[in-house]
Amino acid sequence: MKYVKMYSELLAAEIDGLLTCNEIERLIEKPKFLHQGDLAFPCFQLVKTMRKPPADIAKDLSSRLQSQVEVDGSFNRFEAVGGYLNAFLNKANVTKELLNEIRQKKNHYGDLDLGESQTVTIDLSSPNIAKPFSMGHLRSTVIGNSLSLIYEKCGYKPVKINHLGDWGTQFGKLITAYKLWGTEENVKAEPIQELLALYIKFHEAVESQPQLEQEGRDWFRRLENGDAEALELWKWFKDESLKEFKKDLRPYGN
Numbered sequence: 554m555k556y557v558k559m560y561s562e563l564l565a566a567e568i569d570g571l572l573t574c575n576e577i578e579r580l581i582e583k584p585k586f587l588h589q590g591d592l593a594f595p596c597f598q599l600v601k602t603m604r605k606p607p608a609d610i611a612k613d614l615s616s617r618l619q620s621q622v623e624v625d626g627s628f629n630r631f632e633a634v635g636g637y638l639n640a641f642l643n644k645a646n647v648t649k650e651l652l653n654e655i656r657q658k659k660n661h662y663g664d665l666d667l668g669e670s671q672t673v674t675i676d677l678s679s680p681n682i683a684k685p686f687s688m689g690h691l692r693s694t695v696i697g698n699s700l701s702l703i704y705e706k707c708g709y710k711p712v713k714i715n716h717l718g719d720w721g722t723q724f725g726k727l728i729t730a731y732k733l734w735g736t737e738e739n740v741k742a743e744p745i746q747e748l749l750a751l752y753i754k755f756h757e758a759v760e761s762q763p764q765l766e767q768e769g770r771d772w773f774r775r776l777e778n779g780d781a782e783a784l785e786l787w788k789w790f791k792d793e794s795l796k797e798f799k800k801d802l803r804p805y806g807n
């Protein structure tokens with residue numbers, strides 16, 4: 554972009570205000586082929602005002618600009634290609650400049666201020682505890698994290714939201730199942746697998762023992778009422794699940 558601007562400034566000075574710098578900037582294109590240069594200015598826009606065929610305008614401008622080429626400048630040469638005036642960057646100088654800029658700005662190289670510090674909220678996977686973290690969760694986390702980095706680079710303030718599914722009647726059912734069939738040892742060994750197995754077992758058992766449904770609701774009510782035993786179990790399930798999620802998510806900036 555910087556060189557497009559420089560090229561448009563050089564051109565604007567040569568065409569005596571027939572087009573503004575901004576207008577020229579918008580017209581500049583990339584040549585079709587690499588050997589035709591780095592930036593191309595279509596001279597067709599000047600035909601009416603200069604009253605010459607575009608190829609003549611291109612030729613005329615190229616010799617005027619060519620006379621200004623500096624050995625240590627950003628451009629090597631200017632060449633008329635049909636109705637286009639093509640500019641060739643001085644690769645050695647431009648590369649040196651670019652590397653210096655990157656070295657200086659480090660991680661801030663390429664920062665934009667499109668967002669003007671506006672906040673952007675990004676909804677991540679929001680997994681449920683006591684259930685396996687799936688490909689779907691991973692996918693939205695990776696996409697969300699990438700978007701967040703891009704937004705940040707563009708001058709926004711991204712806020713990633715990962716709402717944990719850790720509340721609801723299912724935790725009453727889980728407590729019921731744990732009290733019937735679970736052991737501390739098994740949950741500690743493979744927390745997510747074991748909690749999921751207990752939850753599945755609960756749903757299988759409910760078929761023949763429908764009263765379990767009520768027991769599950771009762772345990773959830775106790776949880777909502779702040780019952781110490783219910784809370785302790787729920788918190789433990791949650792902590793064990795989070796330990797596992799953190800292992801899965803750590804590489805993705807969460």
Ligand SMILES: NC(=[NH2+])NCCC[C@H](N)C(=O)O
Nearest residue numbers: 676677678679680681717718
């Ligand atoms: N707003 C969202 N991210 N919703 C997705 C919720 C996913 C749900 N808690 C699950 O783990 O299946």
